[in-house]
Amino acid sequence: MTNPAIQIALQLQPQHADYATLRDRVREAEDLGTDIVFNWDHFYPLYGDPDGKHYECWTMLGAWAEQTSRIEIGALVSCNSYRNPDLLADMARTVDNISDGRLILGIGSGWFERDYTEYGYEFGTAGQRLDVLAEALPRIEERLGKLNPPPRRKLPVLIGGGGERKTLRMVARHANIWHSFSDAETLTRKLAVLRKHCADIGRDPAEIEVSVGTGASGEPAEVAGPLLEAGATLFTVGVGNEGHDLGQLKSWLAWRDSQ
Template sequence: MRADLPVRDPAPRLDRMTPPVRIGVQLQPQHADYAQIRDAVRRSEDLGVDVVFNWDHFFPLTGGPDGKHFECWTMLGAWAEQTSRVEIGALVTCNSYRNPELLADMARTVDHISGGRLVLGIGAGWFEKDYDQFGYEFGTPGTRIAELAAALPRIKARWAASNPVPTRDIPVLVGGGGERKTLRVVAEHADVWHAFGDAATIRRKSAILDEHGAAVGRDTASLVERSAAVSSPPEVAAADLLDAGVTLFTVGLSGPDYDLSLAQRWVAWRDARA
């Protein structure tokens, strides 16, 4: 990060009834050389975003299916050293690709490297090509969600048993919108829920999440931050998403150029609100 830019404090975690509005970017690690990805991370932190995400796949999801691509967690270790302020994480890690105890130790290590800035974004997995090409059992949506539900307590138990333990309670972000199973996992385990769909869909599913929270004895309305991807400028999308409860807005960017102009508009909107 350039020395002539003001340093923003890391975004506060979910110890407040209303989380602050935050802006993220997802730097999709596809169709780019790593030098271009590293430069996009630098530019994102200089711009003032709060969180920089990648994703956990082995092949591009858009554009040429056999284009350039890089692995998620190796990259997060490098980002932890490169950055000094932003939170970092995957949007999201696929639970199927790593033993839960191994993933917990990877996350703990990146947490320490970064000085306590890792977010563990995690989901059940869905991209069949990854599974087939790397030899994982694809199963069914039901089995993958059940495996995610079983993995999260194991991850937290491994953190508690580690030496040293993580620098903080690592925030867990769970992505997905399945109303009967996935949102139950969110209610039981997550600090952040990454939702999919328009504002009306997020509002409806958010209410279902809170019903699951009541069933498991957890006040998800105040304890679980709502997150969503945005592809429109804030003057178009912000009001409805805010009304739906979203406070973490993430702009997805693909290589090779990683154009941050839309993210810049969201950062300006966040700062104008403050």
């Protein structure tokens, strides 16, 4: 499998901060040479004060598209349940045009029950949500092909999740990037499953970039080494505490530049 260049992403979690702080961190991340800045698609904080400050995903991506000029941007990941798939395709196309072709369309089936119950969405079961995602992905692709103007490039699709029977089959068929929070042993096993799904449909697995979360601690060289050997090339640092300090991101960027 031919690996692309190592990339470092920041997931700037839109919680526990005023928007001015988030705006400043996006600017700082771009100035530091970060490859991608993601947010996430939730309505409440995932940790810390559960009723703390929080902002909506796609509105923010539109602002980032205007604010930035080099980095790629996207959601890690957009929840399929919250928007009609044709509407999501249109939103993604619009943000991609605003950014001059820098959007990554991250998508997943959804999991945070409070989002669903507070905002009036049917939560269902994990299997049902995955089935709905499988139905949505072809609709998104079809709508992207009809929109005028179209996206500025063929939108890279990132699918998040690690389910071997349903999610990885969708990754094989639809994704350009697969994201998980796997350790090296788990990643190796799941990549074998993904390669099997790719073989079933005649797709080259080298077309799919492998993305992993870096976790909360550990030296980048120690954390990344086994993951890099397993096949990961995109490493995402999550930041969501008060102040949104980028110290860990700087360490990962230094490691990337040393390779």
